[in-house]
Amino acid sequence: MLELKNSGLPLYLDEENHVMALSALLTYGGFGRKPAAKMQGLLADETNLPMEENVYDVYRKIAFPEDEELLKKNDFCYDITIIMPGQINGECKKTSGHYHGWNPEHTNTYGEVYEVIKGTALYILQRSDNFDAEDPEDVKVDDLILTTVHEGETIIVPPNYGHCSVNIGEGPLVFSNLAYVPCTVNYGPVKHYHGMSCYVFKENGEIRVKLNDRYHQVPKLKFATVKENPALGIKFGLPVYKSYKENPEAFRFLGYPDNYVDEIMSMLIYHDELVTK
């Protein structure tokens, strides 16, 4: 069993089947699995799909009992996703991809915090101001950023961006999310276009990106990595769970996104090429 030290929590990974074990000191609210069968309609090539093969697991609402009250007060949840290693017909394993819904109290949708505990993540971030258009054919993607996040680093998924997590490393990708519970999730537009605006492949160890031609128009790809922002509780090397516990007020942006959009966007560092390692 490998201790998932970057989480700062007593969590352990079975290195053979990539199932996570939680110490009995922690409570958790449930577990969900997405095998390839449940990813149908989202993958680049679905020929001879290995239906039973696991793509990812999500462990929801992890906490120490003494922290449950604080999480409940802020309406936050801390979950862990494990994306399995490997590819399906060359495409790196990934989550379904979704947008967060609008909320009448805010101009911007909710963001969320993703902390890479083990492995290397590529987050596909795509902004659409009309993702909820009545006719999904009208949906327009205005910005597309492929953001690489290394082990021990954290990204704030910016408000208004649909997001999909891709495992580009060799082993499993383990990441946590700290998110605002009342945030609604919209899968429809991503499903309509058979995935996000691009697909990520690994061929002979090289990462390759292919645009999804079901989208009528895809903006120029941008490539990014991330930087920390202690004012928003994001300090690399300091587990998000711990950072939140020490300074819950720093994470106010999760429930009140409107005043933080520019600051969150400024945490992305742009590059000319995709960062793969």
Ligand SMILES: O=P(O)(O)OC[C@H]1O[C@](O)(CO)[C@@H](O)[C@@H]1O
């Ligand atoms: O399968 P779903 O619902 O898209 O969830 C995938 C991801 O979304 C989250 O719920 C948060 O955005 C994560 O917990 C998980 O990685």
